Amino acid sequence: MSSDIKEFNDYRSKMNDKLLGDNNKIIKRIFNLDTNAFSAGALDVKTKELLGLIASTVLRCDDCVKYHLESCYNEGVTKEEVMETLSIGTLVGGTIVIPHLRRAYEYWEALENQND
Amino acid sequence: MSSDIKEFNDYRSKMNDKLLGDNNKIIKRIFNLDTNAFSAGALDVKTKELLGLIASTVLRCDDCVKYHLESCYNEGVTKEEVMETLSIGTLVGGTIVIPHLRRAYEYWEALENQND
Amino acid sequence: MSSDIKEFNDYRSKMNDKLLGDNNKIIKRIFNLDTNAFSAGALDVKTKELLGLIASTVLRCDDCVKYHLESCYNEGVTKEEVMETLSIGTLVGGTIVIPHLRRAYEYWEALENQND
Amino acid sequence: MSSDIKEFNDYRSKMNDKLLGDNNKIIKRIFNLDTNAFSAGALDVKTKELLGLIASTVLRCDDCVKYHLESCYNEGVTKEEVMETLSIGTLVGGTIVIPHLRRAYEYWEALENQND
Amino acid sequence: MSSDIKEFNDYRSKMNDKLLGDNNKIIKRIFNLDTNAFSAGALDVKTKELLGLIASTVLRCDDCVKYHLESCYNEGVTKEEVMETLSIGTLVGGTIVIPHLRRAYEYWEALENQND
Amino acid sequence: MSSDIKEFNDYRSKMNDKLLGDNNKIIKRIFNLDTNAFSAGALDVKTKELLGLIASTVLRCDDCVKYHLESCYNEGVTKEEVMETLSIGTLVGGTIVIPHLRRAYEYWEALENQND
Numbered sequence: 001m002s003s004d005i006k007e008f009n010d011y012r013s014k015m016n017d018k019l020l021g022d023n024n025k026i027i028k029r030i031f032n033l034d035t036n037a038f039s040a041g042a043l044d045v046k047t048k049e050l051l052g053l054i055a056s057t058v059l060r061c062d063d064c065v066k067y068h069l070e071s072c073y074n075e076g077v078t079k080e081e082v083m084e085t086l087s088i089g090t091l092v093g094g095t096i097v098i099p100h101l102r103r104a105y106e107y108w109e110a111l112e113n114q115n116d
Numbered sequence: 117m118s119s120d121i122k123e124f125n126d127y128r129s130k131m132n133d134k135l136l137g138d139n140n141k142i143i144k145r146i147f148n149l150d151t152n153a154f155s156a157g158a159l160d161v162k163t164k165e166l167l168g169l170i171a172s173t174v175l176r177c178d179d180c181v182k183y184h185l186e187s188c189y190n191e192g193v194t195k196e197e198v199m200e201t202l203s204i205g206t207l208v209g210g211t212i213v214i215p216h217l218r219r220a221y222e223y224w225e226a227l228e229n230q231n232d
Numbered sequence: 233m234s235s236d237i238k239e240f241n242d243y244r245s246k247m248n249d250k251l252l253g254d255n256n257k258i259i260k261r262i263f264n265l266d267t268n269a270f271s272a273g274a275l276d277v278k279t280k281e282l283l284g285l286i287a288s289t290v291l292r293c294d295d296c297v298k299y300h301l302e303s304c305y306n307e308g309v310t311k312e313e314v315m316e317t318l319s320i321g322t323l324v325g326g327t328i329v330i331p332h333l334r335r336a337y338e339y340w341e342a343l344e345n346q347n348d
Numbered sequence: 349m350s351s352d353i354k355e356f357n358d359y360r361s362k363m364n365d366k367l368l369g370d371n372n373k374i375i376k377r378i379f380n381l382d383t384n385a386f387s388a389g390a391l392d393v394k395t396k397e398l399l400g401l402i403a404s405t406v407l408r409c410d411d412c413v414k415y416h417l418e419s420c421y422n423e424g425v426t427k428e429e430v431m432e433t434l435s436i437g438t439l440v441g442g443t444i445v446i447p448h449l450r451r452a453y454e455y456w457e458a459l460e461n462q463n464d
Numbered sequence: 465m466s467s468d469i470k471e472f473n474d475y476r477s478k479m480n481d482k483l484l485g486d487n488n489k490i491i492k493r494i495f496n497l498d499t500n501a502f503s504a505g506a507l508d509v510k511t512k513e514l515l516g517l518i519a520s521t522v523l524r525c526d527d528c529v530k531y532h533l534e535s536c537y538n539e540g541v542t543k544e545e546v547m548e549t550l551s552i553g554t555l556v557g558g559t560i561v562i563p564h565l566r567r568a569y570e571y572w573e574a575l576e577n578q579n580d
Numbered sequence: 581m582s583s584d585i586k587e588f589n590d591y592r593s594k595m596n597d598k599l600l601g602d603n604n605k606i607i608k609r610i611f612n613l614d615t616n617a618f619s620a621g622a623l624d625v626k627t628k629e630l631l632g633l634i635a636s637t638v639l640r641c642d643d644c645v646k647y648h649l650e651s652c653y654n655e656g657v658t659k660e661e662v663m664e665t666l667s668i669g670t671l672v673g674g675t676i677v678i679p680h681l682r683r684a685y686e687y688w689e690a691l692e693n694q695n696d
Contacts, residue, residue, distance in 0.1 A: 011566075012566070015566035015567075015569060015570060016566070018569060018573075019565065019566065019569055022547060022569075023544075023547075024547045024548070024551050025268065026265060026268060026269045026548075026551035026552070026554070026555060027547070027550075027551045027554060027565070029261070029265055029268075030207075030265065030551075030554055030555060030559060030562075031562075033207055033258060033261055033262070033265075034207065034559050034562075036257070036258060036261075037203060037204050037207050037258045038204070041196075041200050042194065042196035042197045042199075042200050043166070043197055043200050043201070047163060047166065048200075048204060050159075050163065050167060051166060051167065051170045051201060051204050051205075052204065052208065054167045054170060054171050055170050055171065055173075055174045055204070055205060055208040055209070055560075056208070056560065057171075058171045058174060058175055058442070058444075059174055059175075059208070059209070059560045060641070061524070061560050061563060062563075063563035064208075064559075064560055064562075064563065078158065080157075080158035080603075081158045081159055083158075083602060083603075083604045083607070084157050084158050084159050084164075084604070084606075085159070085167060086607075087153060087604050087606035087607045087610075088153050088154070088164060088167050088168065088171070088606070089167075089171060090442075090606070090607060090610055091146075091149055091150065091153050091442065091443055091606060091610065092168065092171040092172070092175070092180075092442050092443050092444055093171070093175070093442040093444065094406070094438075094439065094440050094441040094442030094443075094444070094445070095439055095440050095442075095610060095614050095644075096406075096440055096441065096442070096635075096636065096639045096641050096644055097442070098610075098611075098614075098644075099641060099642075099643035099644060101599065101607070102591075102592070102595035102596070102599065103595075105595060105598060105599055105602075106595060109598075127450075128450070131450035131451075131453060131454060132450070134453060134457075135449065135450065135453055138431060138453075139428075139431075140431045140432070140435050141616070142432075142435035142436070142438070142439060142613060142616060142617045143431070143434075143435045143438060143449070145609070145613055145616075146435075146438055146439065146443065146446075146613065147446075149606060149609055149610065149613075150443050150446075152605070152606060152609075153606045171444075172444065174558070174560075175444045176293070177408070177444050177447060178447075179447035180443075180444055180446075180447060196255075199254060199255075199256045199259070200256070200258075202259075203256050203258035203259045203262075204258070206258070206259060206262055206558075207258060207262065207558065207559055208558050208559050208560055209558040209560065210522070210554075210555065210556050210557040210558030210559075210560070210561070211262060211266050211296075211555055211556050211558075212287075212288065212291045212293050212296055212522075212556055212557065212558070213558070214262075214296075215293060215294075215295035215296060217251065217259070218243075218244070218247035218248070218251065219247075221247060221250060221251055221254075222247060225250075262555075265555055266555065269551060269552050269555050270552070273544075273548050274542065274544035274545045274547075274548050275514070275545055275548050275549070279511055279514065280548075280552065282507070282511065282515060283514060283515065283518045283549060283552050283553075284552065284556065286515045286518060286519050287518050287519065287521075287522045287552070287553060287556040287557070288556070289519075290519045290522060290523055290674070290676075291522055291523075291556070291557070292409070296556075310506065312371075312505075312506035313506045313507055315370060315371075315372045315375070315506075316372070316374075316505050316506050316507050316512075317507070317515060318375075319372050319374035319375045319378075319501060320374070320501050320502070320512065320515050320516065320519070321515075321519060322374070322375060322378055322674075323374060323378060323494075323497055323498065323501050323674065323675055324516065324519040324520070324523070324528075324674050324675050324676055325519070325523070325674040325676065326638070326670075326671065326672050326673040326674030326675075326676070326677070327378060327382050327412075327671055327672050327674075328403075328404065328407045328409045328412055328638075328672055328673065328674070329674070330378075330379075330382075330412075331409060331410075331411035331412065333367065333375070334359075334360070334363035334364070334367065335363075337363060337366060337367055337370075338363060341366075373500065374497060374500060374501045377493070377497055377500075378497070378671075381490060381493055381494065381497075381671055382671065384489065384490060384493075385490045385667060385668050385671050386668070389660075389664050390658065390660035390661045390663075390664050391630075391661055391664050391665070395627060395630065396664075396668065398623070398627065398631060399630060399631065399634045399665060399668050399669075400668065400672065402631045402634060402635050403634050403635065403637075403638045403668070403669060403672040403673070404672070405635075406635045406638060406639055407638055407639075407672070407673070412672075426622065428621075428622035429622045429623055431622075432621050432622050432623050432628075433623070433631060435617060436617050436618070436628060436631050436632065436635070437631075437635060439610075439613055439614065439617050440632065440635040440636070440639070440644075441635070441639070475682075476682070479682035479683075479685060479686060480682070482685060482689075483681065483682065483685055486663060486685075487660075487663075488663045488664070488667050490664075490667035490668070490670070490671060491663070491666075491667045491670060491681070494667075494670055494671060494675065494678075495678075498675050498678075519676075520676065523676045525640070525676050525679060526679075527679035528675075528676055528678075528679060
């Protein structure tokens with residue numbers, strides 16, 4: 001695994017453990033809901049991950065974009081599908097999204113190259 | 117067609133004509149790009165409309181939500197699929213999205229009942 | 233009750249019933265979480281309502297502002313406390329908040345005058 | 349004056365009087381700062397009004413857009429200059445801005461036609 | 465003091481001095497207003513800091529969150545109170561807030577451990 | 581050129597090349613539109629760059645702010661004009677903009693000192 005991907009996931013994992021180890025019910029339930037919402041239902045997992053990706057893109061959250069890019073990658077979403085999703089996100093969200101698009105593209109490359 | 121749907125579309129149509137009749141190239145091209153971006157590509161039209169719907173939902177734009185709800189309806193998206201998309205939007209965008217969720221639900225009902 | 237307050241609450245209530253009557257688990261749980269999050273805990277209900285009010289203000293959601301203004305009113309929050317909360321919201325969120333501040337002020341007046 | 353323009357200004361004026369008549373120093377000072385910030389300085393009033401217009405556009409605040417359109421109109425800004433400003437706002441802020449662009453265009457027409 | 469806290473405060477302090485040393489009246493007054501708004505009034509300082517914290521959280525500004533966490537810590541706000549505030553912020557602002565919640569939690573730990 | 585400015589521009593340039601080298605028409609056209617929108621028209625380039633600067637400021641995009649600061653610098657915009665633009669952005673967008681104001685000020689200093 002590339003060091004960027006590993007660093008992102010290690011921090012995310014360490015802090016999620018702390019947050020969930022804490023005694024706050026609301027936060028625990030929101031995390032739980034998050035797992036549920038992206039499970040297969042009327043829509044399949046792949047479509048839901050693309051929904052998560054574009055929502056993260058237009059709200060300009062780099063960490064959320066990375067997280068959904070990784071799930072998309074693991075679900076077998078193609079680069080063309082990811083790029084179409086990101087391009088709609090950039091159109092809807094505006095050129096203000098472009099810096100996040102650059103970082104998203106870089107992370108997708110890291111995902112594709114992680115087993116080199 | 118229900119009066120809400122007709123009123124929304126008439127106003128949208130009238131103002132788009134004025135905007136496009138005007139001499140501003142940037143606006144014309146953005147409108148043109150919008151048509152292109154939601155055409156079938158690596159992703160099909162239905163998936164793209166769901167992407168447009170959730171992006172509009174988390175950015176809390178009622179008119180954009182209505183527009184994509186109508187396109188979804190015309191593409192044969194089911195109510196369950198729309199509701200899953202809106203529910204992910206509410207989770208990602210927070211409870212601040214709920215007032216828009218109410219209006220989205222109402223508009224979807226109007227779409228379903230328009231031929232009654 | 234003033235007609236504005238009644239109209240707001242009737243619509244909210246009618247649409248919430250429809251949303252909750254629907255079969256979407258994520259939405260039901262988010263509504264449920266919302267009730268839980270604003271119940272007394274380490275912080276009392278009044279403080280939590282002020283937190284809900286300022287969050288709604290800086291995110292510029294008129295319906296959410298109205299909802300929390302009404303809860304504040306029912307909890308016995310004074311006008312001075314509400315105005316301080318709204319003023320911090322306007323400072324943090326910027327002058328873009330001012331149109332929402334006008335509508336918030338108007339709704340608070342309606343709440344104060346509802347039993348006249 | 350067209351009824352839309354009059355209604356907007358009357359409500360704005362009435363509520364501003366109430367807000368400023370109230371005893372909240374922070375709100376009074378923010379209003380005062382607002383007047384100062386848009387006065388001539390290193391930049392002239394016209395440029396500042398265009399800055400206010402695009403800021404309001406990308407933050408998608410209809411009332412703020414109307415307010416700055418009216419000031420632009422009174423400063424003698426041309427329709428072409430307003431449209432270029434709005435088009436940059438739509439590009440930077442994304443297609444989510446388009447519904448606000450429609451309403452801005454409509455309000456500008458009302459301003460141009462108010463003395464007919 | 466932990467190095468993260470020191471680095472954050474040193475940069476903030478250095479740049480604030482430069483901004484205030486500059487000849488811009490609007491910026492000076494906004495900084496001044498900020499000090500005033502969070503002073504005791506109808507609401508006490510602790511409540512106001514929690515308002516500042518949740519506003520910063522839902523607007524997803526890491527530096528603002530850190531600043532208010534530190535003020536909360538100095539005012540004797542407990543971890544439970546901070547976590548309830550952050551949990552309401554995450555519910556209202558959505559899961560898009562979670563990456564900021566992780567960083568907020570980490571900064572609070574640094575504040576608690578700074579005298580170890 | 582200072583190392584901060586060089587690093588920012590090198591990364592931007594490298595990733596833009598990758599994005600444009602890719603086969604996504606929507607992204608290519610958005611980049612193209614961006615170049616067009618900031619060219620001289622009814623408004624001159626300098627005014628348009630100030631519009632781009634304030635839009636980036638209120639939307640709180642550090643990279644976009646840096647980009648427009650650099651274009652402003654190259655167009656001969658004075659520090660006073662930049663500071664007035666940023667101050668209006670901070671007033672309209674709220675104190676939540678302040679951390680971005682600090683970084684903007686620092687980048688402007690780097691631009692002024694790059695030939696030392």
